[in-house]
Amino acid sequence: MSLIKKWTTRGDGKKEQSKKWYGVWRDVDGKKRTKALSKDKTVANQMLAKIVLEVEYQKSGLSNQFTQNAAIPIENHLEEFIAYLKSKGDTKNHVEMSRIRIQRMIEGCGFKRITDISALKVSAWLKQRRTEKSNFGIQTSNRHHGAMGSFCHWLVNNGRLMGHPLKGLGKLNPQSDQRHQRRIMPAEDLKTFLEKVKESKRIDKGADWKFTPESRRYLYLVASLTGLRASELASLKRSSFDLNLKTVTIKATISKHRKEDVLPLNSVLLTELTEWFEKRVSEGDFYLWSGSWAKQRRAGKILQRDLKEQGIPYQDNSGTVFDFHSFRSQFITSLCEAAVPIHEVRVLARHSSPVTTLQHYAKVTGVHLYESINKIYDPVSKG
Incomplete structure (x- = not known):
């Protein structure tokens, strides 16, 4: 196969090179074929590669399989993909979020068939959402990209698509997204916060859940000491x-x-839980915080009410926020500040890589850096 530019003779007799690149290949019968493809050489190369791949599939008898799958509505393929995720033991939340994200992209991009999926449309839709939606940051964008990418990978592996339509469409760098940078509380501030939560008179309720001041305090305490x-x-x-x-x-x-x-419990937390469990011994094997509050994503809202009651801003002047996931950062940062070896911090945080632990969760202040730099050896002083 090859790409060429054709020469044509104009009305005035002059030779003129074609604006488009032409693809040259041999079909399934070995006959030489030529077709106008694109003005862009890179795009033309991709188009020609797809044509040649289709010829190979025709020779192997697989072409009809792709044609049949292309005629099936994309929603049908999605349902089978979701069934596949369930069959391999993915968590219920992961399966549901995958469905929501892929369905959202299918509708937003206007995909009717799996052959409609294109990197150009996906990229444009993600960019539009990041621009128009304040809560659609780079991490959210990457999660949608990942869900659709997994769907496409499954389609290719199962012989439903010839090639991965999102190949070459990379994810964005979440470090460049400044819209949702988390912060943590100094240890003394967290202690005061927990004490005041217990003194609160407010009760948060839902259809199947209820949080008293005491149960909220334990929720935050366990979150900050376990991650x-x-x-x-x-x-x-x-x-x-x-x-x-x-x-x-x-x-x-x-x-x-x-x-x-199976995670170890901090001795302080162990004492606290022992006292709480003794109060609730008559409840048997109870849920510590029952109901659908987590599934409804109410934890952050409940926390914001407690922050507001104490005059603590959810978002401070520097733009950093203290949301429920900040307790996880609080836990990991506390381990780092206690000089726990990073490989142990990674295990306790349950991360596959220490890069995730340090890059996204460990928070360091200027004061801690000053204290740390003064811990190194002294090559000058005597004695």
């Missing part, structure tokens, strides 16, 4: 804790990385 996410906290029952072994267990169906996690 557990809202969905993981909502899954905790009395039986999740072994106070003798000083551990808490997160089921694989709940854990983000789909593995059972």
